[in-house]
Amino acid sequence: MATRNILVLNCGSSSLKFALLSQAHSTPLLAGQAERLAGPQATLHWWQAANIRQRRELPGADHRAALQALLPLVEAACGGGLHGIGHRVVHGGEQFTQSCLIDARTLAAIRETVPLAPLHNPANLLGIETALALFPDLPQVAVFDTAFHQSMPEHAYRYAIPERFYREHGVRRYGFHGTSHRYVGRRAAEITGLSPGDSCWLSAHLGNGCSTCAIVDGQSRDTSMGLTPLEGLVMGTRSGDVDPNLHSHLARTLGWSLTEIDHLLNSESGLLGLSGLSNDMRNLEQERARGHRQATLAIEVFCYRLAKSLAALFCALPRLDGAIFTGGIGENSPLVRARTVAHMGLLGLVVDETANARCVGGVSGAINAPGHPRLLVIPTNEEQQIALDTLALLDSSAS
Numbered sequence: 001m002a003t004r005n006i007l008v009l010n011c012g013s014s015s016l017k018f019a020l021l022s023q024a025h026s027t028p029l030l031a032g033q034a035e036r037l038a039g040p041q042a043t044l045h046w047w048q049a050a051n052i053r054q055r056r057e058l059p060g061a062d063h064r065a066a067l068q069a070l071l072p073l074v075e076a077a078c079g080g081g082l083h084g085i086g087h088r089v090v091h092g093g094e095q096f097t098q099s100c101l102i103d104a105r106t107l108a109a110i111r112e113t114v115p116l117a118p119l120h121n122p123a124n125l126l127g128i129e130t131a132l133a134l135f136p137d138l139p140q141v142a143v144f145d146t147a148f149h150q151s152m153p154e155h156a157y158r159y160a161i162p163e164r165f166y167r168e169h170g171v172r173r174y175g176f177h178g179t180s181h182r183y184v185g186r187r188a189a190e191i192t193g194l195s196p197g198d199s200c201w202l203s204a205h206l207g208n209g210c211s212t213c214a215i216v217d218g219q220s221r222d223t224s225m226g227l228t229p230l231e232g233l234v235m236g237t238r239s240g241d242v243d244p245n246l247h248s249h250l251a252r253t254l255g256w257s258l259t260e261i262d263h264l265l266n267s268e269s270g271l272l273g274l275s276g277l278s279n280d281m282r283n284l285e286q287e288r289a290r291g292h293r294q295a296t297l298a299i300e301v302f303c304y305r306l307a308k309s310l311a312a313l314f315c316a317l318p319r320l321d322g323a324i325f326t327g328g329i330g331e332n333s334p335l336v337r338a339r340t341v342a343h344m345g346l347l348g349l350v351v352d353e354t355a356n357a358r359c360v361g362g363v364s365g366a367i368n369a370p371g372h373p374r375l376l377v378i379p380t381n382e383e384q385q386i387a388l389d390t391l392a393l394l395d396s397s398a399s
């Protein structure tokens with residue numbers, strides 16, 4: 001079969017990230033993003049295989065105009081041979097347990113899930129509808145952040161609140177970052193020579209958003225995010241777990257509205273809130289090295305909470321074949337990896353300092369001390385997983 005090219009789109013409310021992947025190349029033919037869409041400073045940034053970055057101002061461009069501006073670049077990069085489009089969709093509710101071809105039913109089901117992801121799913125839908133209008137004859141696929149976690153058992157996904165909130169309002173734990181956890185879980189099996197269908201992993205996706213996942217035989221058994229991506233770990237600007245009574249406490253004592261509390265916990269907390277400086281781990285590491293007390297504390301809280309989450313997920317595993325670090329922080333911060341694993345000595349996890357220092361900037365490998373359980377650094381590649389899902393669905397629909 002001829003080499004096929006897949007365009008991967010990730011549409012946010014004012015941004016459109018894209019990557020053009022080819023079966024013949026390990027790196028994207030074209031990648032970039034349009035940002036500040038629908039405003040006067042809308043801009044398209046892109047880079048090609050040679051990694052030369054380019055940009056074009058698109059004042060006032062909306063998602064459709066951005067995609068239209070992207071078309072000639074895509075055509076040029078893949079010689080006109082585009083075979084499908086894969087869309088990242090944040091929330092698939094309980095309806096989507098795997099990726100699927102987009103048709104009228106899929107669109108209606110994604111629309112039904114909007115109440116569960118009121119910020120993300122409308123933007124994802126906008127991207128899909130725009131792409132369908134511009135490429136009506138091209139097969140398009142939706143890949144859901146939540147789908148991988150639909151294999152969680154009920155005791156892991158239910159909250160201890162009355163059942164009617166689950167039955168009537170879908171209030172349960174869904175989990176996110178599923179595409180990344182699935183990708184690195186499969187890569188871990190490949191790298192270690194184990195079977196994806198017979199191996200057990202803990203994975204920590206640590207980017208601006210952070211989550212952990214217990215993967216058993218290629219399936220998610222539990223994860224740290226919940227109904228929304230706020231639950232669980234300390235993140236860039238998200239608090240992660242707090243006492244649920246914090247909401248009523250702030251409302252009562254400060255007179256705050258739900259909108260204000262939402263903003264506090266989602267946008268002003270996490271590493272940013274604790275440090276008072278930045279949500280960016282690189283900045284915090286620099287300030288820690290200069291002795292900044294709050295930056296140091298932010299990193300310590302981040303690592304301790306991460307270790308606690310990983311330790312808790314041992315409950316979901318029959319055995320452990322390895323723990324995986326991924327995402328911008330997981331792939332690049334020996335400090336965070338070492339400080340996290342230092343809390344898990346009782347579970348037998350120990351880092352090898354030299355190996356840990358080596359695994360940065362896209363270098364994958366094992367960082368555990370000899371004779372101790374595997375600790376792996378594996379760069380994630382959600383775009384590639386979305387392209388692989390798209391190709392698989394093209395094949396199955398053709399057969």
Ligand code: ADP
Pocket residue numbers: 206207208209236279280281282283285327328329332333
């Ligand atoms: P997103 O969730 O937006 O995809 P990324 O996966 O790119 O985010 O991760 C962003 C995080 O990775 C930021 O906190 C950034 O500081 C951190 N990061 C990137 N490079 C390094 C590095 N060399 N050392 C420490 N942290 C890093």
